[in-house]
Amino acid sequence: MQVELTVNGRRRTDEVEPRLLLVHYLREVCGLRAANVGCDTTSCGACTVLMKGAGEPGGGTSVKSCTVLAVQANGQEVTTAEGLATGGDLHPVQAAFRQEHGLQCGFCTPGMVMATVGLLSENPHPTEAEVREGLEGNFCRCTGYHNIVRAVLAAAQADAGTEVGA
Amino acid sequence: MIPAPFDYVAAQSPAHALDLLDSHGDEAKLLAGGHSLLPMMKLRLAAPSVLIDIGRLAELTGIRAEGDELVIGAATPHAALAASELVRADAPLLAHAAAQVGDPQIRHRGTIGGSLAHADPAADLPMALLALGGSVDVLGRDGTRNVVADDFFTGFFETSLAEDELIAAVRVPRRPGQGWGYQKFVRRANDWAIVGAAAVGGRIALANMGPVPLRARAAERALAEGVPAAEAAELAADDTEPGEDVHADRDYRRHLARILTRRALEQRG
């Protein structure tokens, strides 16, 4: 089947089989390998990206791309971690993760960052409890979540909001 | 972790979806948010050969007031339901229940129609609908029929939907200001309820105390007879058939049902 998606601002048309998961479409077809597959049960969030309908306002909502078919994303706009930074500068959320040492092995990080961008777009000034709840769909084994929470709160302070790079 | 192969069709309208269901029979499944169906297909617990995508049909989205009911399009994502000012004002238990499903990413995709059709007895929305005394508008060849929640869930992951029917909308009574209580007991954040209890009006619904979401009828009757809530809650586990798993055995589930019912009633006021 043919699908047309806008990925990180670029329109593309591809031939895919219906069962192709969006995460594999992004990795294998688009060559965007930041999103990872960490589980089989839509639990871990390592595959999180932002998605929205064409013309909808905002940067998109966070979705687990392992549980979206590429064909379901036909006509949608998808943003991955690779699409966040603008002109070589880190997106404020990425910068906050670095500043607060919110990543160690990096495997959960792209998904965690995208979930954070999504969270802050819906709740720009979360409490710590709201951050932890907001990231309940993103697992990390390395950091114990402590510095991830700090990174999200720091990004909120810096008013990261809905900024999504081109 | 990859579904078995299937064909995919994006339905152009609800009627088109029904046509497709008709022609493919039990080989086809409807797809809205896909967050009940796709996880099952990825584990190969389900392997339909045709998926009919109704997730973006305008006719199946939207939340509106219609007389003394709220009418919620079946393809409404949980996040939209949770954020709806109308639902939070008139049926806050439903908005709250939608906000408990899974995690934020899941709530951006999963829909109320999908959740009800999936009929997981441990899920939030079936229990909430049952507590609210809501109903489901089922669209078939002959038009729409309305099924009350008490009649909708017929067995373990089974509903009264026929193979050639789809959920078009969900209805709940508008009761602004009415007290409600909601208790979801989990070991870990985005789990399904080990046991759940929801109380609103004179109704009490339980999650994961049997093959379907259940009414705690003995407790309801006691309440109706003027028995204090704490005492009535002691009857919450009556006529339930809880299962056993790694999280809880039957005894513990029964105990939780009683405690959670009491707490839900305390919240309800």
Place this chain on the structure above:
Amino acid sequence: MSILGTRVLRTEDPRFLTSGGVYTEVGVDERLDGACHVFFVRSPVAHARILGVDVSAALKAPGVIAAFTGADLADLPPVKPAPMFNRAMTRSILPADKVRYVGEPVAIVVTEQAYQGEDAMELVDVDYEVLPAVVDFGSAADNDVLLYEAAGTNVATTFGDPDALDEHLFDDCEVVTTRTILNQRVAPAPMETRAAAAVWDEDGRVTAWIPNQGAQGTKGGLARLLGLGPEQVHIITPDVGGAFGAKFGADPEHVMVAWVARRLGRPARWAETRYENLVAMTHGRAQQQTVTIGGKRDGTVLAYRLEVIQDSGAHLRIGAMLPSLTILMTPGPYAIPRAESVAISVVTNTTPVGAYRGAGRPEASAALERAMDLFAAEIGMDPAEVRRRNLLPKFTEPHRTTFGALYDTGDYAAALDKVLEAAGYDELRKEQAERRAHGDTVALGIGLASYVEITGMGDGEEQPPQENALVEVHPDGTATILTGTSPHGQGHATAWAMLASEQLGIPVDKITLKWGDTDLIPEGGGTGGSRSLQHGGSAVRQAAQELIEVARERAAHELEANPADLRFDVERSAFEVAGDPDAAVPLASLAQEERLFVRTVFTAPGATFPFGSHVAVVEVDTETGKVVLRRIITVDDAGFVLNPLLAEGQRHGGIAQGAAQAFVEEVVYDADGNPLTASFADYPFLSATEVPSFELADMQTLTSYNPLGVKGIGEAGSIGATPAVQNAVIDALSHLGVRHIDMPASPQRVWQALKAAKENS
């Protein structure tokens, strides 16, 4: 001002944050072009004879290139257990005769595309003769059901002599209490599952990309299991998404991927699903422990005995030998006059057990700290006071325990005092008393743990611990470090650059670290057992220092001066003639005519012993049994802190995993050996909502074993947190008659303990 001890942000991060890490599954290399995809059909039963494997239907499925069974891999040497184990517990890489755990591979399917594999696997038909399964390791030694018939027993080995226990050990004790407790099986579950890619050249040499904790060890393991000489194996290590002890060496799947690539004459790759990871990556812990502790009513502990049954799972991996470390650390930080411990390792029809963060030492601490609280409860003394009375007094010269461990430096009482103060212990006890007086249904619990642990072990007495490093300065002013360590999140690229930068005056962001390629770095001990900084970091620092001396000779020649008259100005990264700053030559320029590099080996006198104390504060809903972790306050003293940012991150991660074991996570099997927690939906993997932010107090008791004064920090957090949280839960309910609850303190387990205590009262 030295860069050491400062919070340097990681140089690794921009790449991870923007384009993402490149893990084995997604690695692109032209040597892997046209790679086929390998899939493993796995046993759905825990114990069975394999009567037949029919791959004929699978071979006809779309995209299937080949399918293999155990008989096809008969050319591989049998996998013999390490010498300490029962030699008859030999197995095959791909079994032809029997399967011994759910998830064990029984057939291989190879496809053109990744999506075709699962379709084809469904068509493989295996005929099993199901055998009874032995799952309960308490009874595995009864030998009613044998995993390895030729061995005649399920006991793989014994540590100490269980028949030679001192029956008089507790004779002079006023109080003796004993309990059998469980240190339950958990899944390491790194976010990156296992994977491999392999390709052979015409000379019969294999290049394999495998996520690992030490490429050199993986190379040795792969070579041995393939029946090759080590020179025939080249390991490349992509980014590794966490390991926690479970990615050492080579697993059967890695061997099979390499075997397939050779057999088919084309590159092969594999990446496991989370299900496979949760049933076939080695598990952690799994010890049954009987603790007996005795002493006087004044709080003095006089005797302690620990008896361990280690569940090794179906194969003898690292887990089977970990009791030796548990035994080594039996007395922990306490001055216990008489202590003894014994252990047996048994095989069961479950996933093999390997190392998991702490690897044998958390088990020792958990048992000991539980025993200390049981003793405290028995004599009615505050658990902090009991610990204070028994901790070894501060020592700066090495202290040898009766178990043969040589603790380097320690100040255990200070760590305890510090954490109690940071936690506000007295206020917490007051609050607890108030809640109890009010009959509050939400109970407050305060749990303690004091621990000491062993890091940076060598390979036994004959081989002191060591690590190599090569530091090279380039003419353009950059530098490269080659290390024998194997970072997978610990931040070595930044930390080793800091160490080199401090000596060379080259900025951190101009220093590149390389690791994990065995052709580039033939020797190395990898990363595990919290060894990297004390050995690998010390080696980097030493190499940089030695490089300065090599450069000094060149500079002297260049400046026509006496080397003794030259001063190296770190700020300018240049040599100058003392007293004449204008007569200077930059370090980088000395690399122009001839390469400027030094390879060195740092050897440590022995292992080091970080220590600490943890306080956990929990709330327990006595109506439902639900535990909420409110606070964890810790002192984790691992000597000098090179980069507080990184050290804190290691502590956080360890604390979270330690806490998770205490009240959230467990691997569960049913009586037939079926895993019930084989997905992230069922395995209660810790999420952000279960833990609070942690409160870390700083304490640095240096070691004399390396110039930096550092010990290992990576595992300390998990060693202290588990018993602190477990003790806190039990403490919360002690007024209701609860004396012990096995881990994890799940809501049901807590509720059952409360019910039992009520019925007993």
